């Protein structure tokens with residue numbers, strides 16, 4: 718039997734669109750069909766994912782072996798990049814969902830000419846309210862006047878939480894994907910507050926364009942972090958605490974007093 722990874726076919730199955738008229742329905746059936754036909758579980762490596770029956774509100778797919786849930790967001794795009802944001806549904810539903818214990822993992826797909834260009838896994842433990850951007854309410858003239866949607870700010874998620882499965886039309890090695898997922902687990906925390914601090918400070922560290930950096934370079938993000946965490950007046954203390962956690966988790970090392978180095 719052929720290994721499904723070796724045979725990963727990036728083309729959509731056009732037969733799945735037969736009988737559908739609207740563009741949004743067609744894009745849903747072809748992209749979800751592609752996941753059913755081609756995608757393995759990026760968490761435990763099981764060869765297939767199962768589709769939830771229609772209108773299941775929590776997620777689109779699940780893994781029979783490890784019980785993980787997955788939601789798919791896809792967008793047609795001519796550019797090869799995945800983009801910095803992706804539109805999602807209602808803002809309030811999204812915030813409720815990411816703070817719940819059954820928050821699904823997210824697949825972000827971009828495609829063009831009936832083929833997958835990019836597919837990224839964002840593990841559920843990388844979702845924080847800070848990466849959900851509220852869109853302006855729909856105008857009074859709109860059918861759903863007052864409805865508030867949201868965007869997921871993919872660009873604000875640390876590197877470890879953006880795991881490519883297909884990049885620029887090339888599938889990544891399945892074992893590499895699973896290894897990256899397992900490595901990202903060290904960033905999982907219990908409370909939403911500690912998740913926010915850890916991921917926000919990691920993102921600041923990633924934005925420093927050097928492998929070696931100083932405590933003062935991270936302190937430069939103090940005002941920005943204060944805005945994200947208005948309830949905390951001891952931002953510098955929090956920064957030092959998160960740097961220690963990132964050291965304990967193997968993402969950075971302390972080289973000398975006030976000096977650090979990124980490990981990955």
Ligand SMILES: [Zn+2]
Pocket residue numbers: 758759760761762763780781782783784785
């Ligand atoms: Zn699984």
